[in-house]
Amino acid sequence: MTGMEELIAKYYRPRLPHIWCPGCGNGIVTAAVVRAIDKLGLSQDETAIVSGIGCSSRASGYLNFDTLHTAHGRAIPFAVGIKLVKPGHKVIVLTGDGDATAIGGNHFIHACRRNIDLTVVVYNNNIYGMTGGQYSPLTPHQGRATTAPYGNVDTPFDLCALAIGAGATFVARATTFHAQLLTDLIVKALTHPGFAVVEAITACPVSFGRQNKMGGPAAMLKWQRDHAVPVEAMPKMKPEQLAGKFAIGLLHQKYGPEYVAEYQKVIAGAMEGGRQ
Amino acid sequence: MTHNNAARAVLMQGNQACAEGALAAGARFFAGYPITPSTEVAEMLALRLPQVGGTFIQMEDEIASMAAVIGASLAGAKAMTATSGPGFSLKQELIGYAAMAEVPCVIVNVQRTGPSTGQPTSPAQGDVMQARWGSHGDRGVIALSPASVTECFTVTVEAFNLAEKYRTPVVLLMDEVIGHMREKFVRPDPSALTVVERKKPQQPPGGFLPYKPDADGVPPMAAFGDGYRVHVTGLVHDYTGFPTGSNEVTEELISRLHTKITRNLGDILRYEKIYLDDAETAVVAFGGSARGAYAAVEALRDKGIKAGLFRPITIWPLPEAELMALAAKVKRIVVAEMNYGQYVNEVRRISCGRTEVVSLAKWNNEPITPDEIAAALSR
Numbered sequence: 001m002t003g004m005e006e007l008i009a010k011y012y013r014p015r016l017p018h019i020w021c022p023g024c025g026n027g028i029v030t031a032a033v034v035r036a037i038d039k040l041g042l043s044q045d046e047t048a049i050v051s052g053i054g055c056s057s058r059a060s061g062y063l064n065f066d067t068l069h070t071a072h073g074r075a076i077p078f079a080v081g082i083k084l085v086k087p088g089h090k091v092i093v094l095t096g097d098g099d100a101t102a103i104g105g106n107h108f109i110h111a112c113r114r115n116i117d118l119t120v121v122v123y124n125n126n127i128y129g130m131t132g133g134q135y136s137p138l139t140p141h142q143g144r145a146t147t148a149p150y151g152n153v154d155t156p157f158d159l160c161a162l163a164i165g166a167g168a169t170f171v172a173r174a175t176t177f178h179a180q181l182l183t184d185l186i187v188k189a190l191t192h193p194g195f196a197v198v199e200a201i202t203a204c205p206v207s208f209g210r211q212n213k214m215g216g217p218a219a220m221l222k223w224q225r226d227h228a229v230p231v232e233a234m235p236k237m238k239p240e241q242l243a244g245k246f247a248i249g250l251l252h253q254k255y256g257p258e259y260v261a262e263y264q265k266v267i268a269g270a271m272e273g274g275r276q
Numbered sequence: 277m278t279h280n281n282a283a284r285a286v287l288m289q290g291n292q293a294c295a296e297g298a299l300a301a302g303a304r305f306f307a308g309y310p311i312t313p314s315t316e317v318a319e320m321l322a323l324r325l326p327q328v329g330g331t332f333i334q335m336e337d338e339i340a341s342m343a344a345v346i347g348a349s350l351a352g353a354k355a356m357t358a359t360s361g362p363g364f365s366l367k368q369e370l371i372g373y374a375a376m377a378e379v380p381c382v383i384v385n386v387q388r389t390g391p392s393t394g395q396p397t398s399p400a401q402g403d404v405m406q407a408r409w410g411s412h413g414d415r416g417v418i419a420l421s422p423a424s425v426t427e428c429f430t431v432t433v434e435a436f437n438l439a440e441k442y443r444t445p446v447v448l449l450m451d452e453v454i455g456h457m458r459e460k461f462v463r464p465d466p467s468a469l470t471v472v473e474r475k476k477p478q479q480p481p482g483g484f485l486p487y488k489p490d491a492d493g494v495p496p497m498a499a500f501g502d503g504y505r506v507h508v509t510g511l512v513h514d515y516t517g518f519p520t521g522s523n524e525v526t527e528e529l530i531s532r533l534h535t536k537i538t539r540n541l542g543d544i545l546r547y548e549k550i551y552l553d554d555a556e557t558a559v560v561a562f563g564g565s566a567r568g569a570y571a572a573v574e575a576l577r578d579k580g581i582k583a584g585l586f587r588p589i590t591i592w593p594l595p596e597a598e599l600m601a602l603a604a605k606v607k608r609i610v611v612a613e614m615n616y617g618q619y620v621n622e623v624r625r626i627s628c629g630r631t632e633v634v635s636l637a638k639w640n641n642e643p644i645t646p647d648e649i650a651a652a653l654s655r
Contacts, residue, residue: 078346078347081344085347106337
């Protein structure tokens with residue numbers, strides 16, 4: 001495997017340092033995306049990277065591809081437009097938990113249903129980091145946030161269950177502690193013919209960890225290690241062993257009609273029969 | 277063979293002519309969401325786009341439609357969406373994005389009575405100021421308003437041409453009268469149509485500055501996949517396309533979003549003048565309101581009253597020099613519009629006391645009649 005310095009020279013723009021805080025996991029997730037792209041040997045000119053608004057969505061600007069930093073919540077429908085015009089392109093969406101599941105929640109579920117060939121990596125740090133620590137749809141019940149000073153009244157989504165329920169054909173989860181697994185899952189997602197979601201659990205020590213007394217960056221990585229359970233191991237475990245834990249690995253994969261391929265058939269039929 | 281087809285007159289609806297105009301302009305992508313009274317544009321393009329190798333998609337909402345249009349345009353396609361009042365409101369943030377990131381696209385708004393859900397099947401022109409100021413922040417805006425079924429075709433072509441030439445979203449401000457009206461339509465000969473393509477970079481990728489403008493104020497545009505590896509953002513950005521907090525860059529960029537339009541008024545402004553040479557009173561009207569104005573002016577001329585019509589087709593930016601000259605010449609200007617009085621304030625600002633400017637505003641779901649306009653002109 002290519003070393004990180006070579007990867008940086010090839011796939012990162014000379015625009016570092018990044019805006020992320022010390023201890024932030026976003027760099028680990030972005031590196032996993034880059035390693036996956038490198039592993040597959042994707043063409044940098046036939047890969048587009050699309051992001052929304054928020055800390056994680058700044059990743060697009062650091063990467064040496066055609067990159068699109070869109071509006072808050074809207075990365076997926078922008079990506080849909082690119083993919084439909086460039087069916088041969090790999091289109092990767094980098095988004096955060098607030099971006100993808102709050103303001104962009106409608107686009108997220110409909111893209112799952114539509115099964116359009118995009119790979120969406122959701123950087124889940126359980127908080128709105130850029131605006132300073134407000135609760136997101138993935139902040140735990142009773143978790144602390146600047147807008148939940150008495151504890152979060154909301155109940156969070158299970159992002160992967162949401163994606164599966166909405167019809168996504170590839171759903172996986174890993175953490176920044178499990179960076180190699182994360183890379184492997186993104187590789188699989190990129191080769192899956194359909195809408196692929198990878199949830200990447202990542203630490204925000206400054207805006208989430210501090211408010212929720214989770215310790216520093218290292219302690220938060222250990223929390224990921226101690227609370228993640230490989231999905232394959234789960235059937236053998238007792239309910240009390242699974243309490244408070246979450247699954248990592250490839251959680252769901254099936255195959256179905258993919259939107260772009262289906263629409264190409266529509267075009268072929270209409271051009272043959274219908275040109276006026 | 278083509279010529280025979282082109283010469284054949286058909287009965288066509290305004291919304292349908294708009295869809296056909298988009299195809300003639302080279303549009304190959306449409307994303308939309310059903311909404312009255314614009315839905316026929318989407319229905320027509322769902323049928324017609326794949327026949328020419330293009331793509332239609334009905335998105336989950338109005339915002340997603342606008343996002344997909346911008347994405348498609350960045351990927352190199354001429355792209356359009358169509359909506360009405362509430363949908364136009366929902367699209368505003370991303371129309372601003374397209375302005376900031378300089379992404380060519382056409383937004384059709386077939387206006388209906390508002391605010392809110394209003395009267396979905398009734399004509400209105402209440403979105404005139406929204407077309408100018410709907411998205412937050414300052415920017416130059418181009419909005420066009422056709423007044424016949426034939427113009428729904430030709431002005432749609434021009435909307436695309438201006439969008440591509442100036443790298444800006446262009447609003448095609450129709451109304452229910454124009455969108456749902458059926459008239460005789462003769463398809464213009466394709467060879468008689470001017471179709472503009474966006475400027476591409478003339479240099480290889482290394483060192484290309486994607487937001488450095490040419491002398492006309494417009495930067496050449498590389499599509500995704502062309503090898504330039506551009507970065508596009510809605511943040512204030514410098515010539516490289518990357519965000520910056522610089523005050524100087526902010527000032528220059530926001531200025532250019534205005535001046536690339538205001539410096540090219542001769543190319544952008546379109547209007548029609550009827551009987552204005554010797555007119556003593558004039559009506560200013562556009563879109564559906566111009567229909568009654570034509571008839572009113574004809575009727576008054578039959579009676580020997582010297583009335584004329586100034587019909588802006590480009591309603592943003594305003595044809596200020598023309599309106600100023602008109603104000604200096606006539607005794608009264610009547611501004612006829614299907615709203616509570618919007619464009620009239622612009623005409624008053626421009627006429628600056630040179631003549632009496634009268635508002636003939638109507639907001640009861642009905643088009644303005646020739647009699648109402650004639651009465652206001654000859655009062």
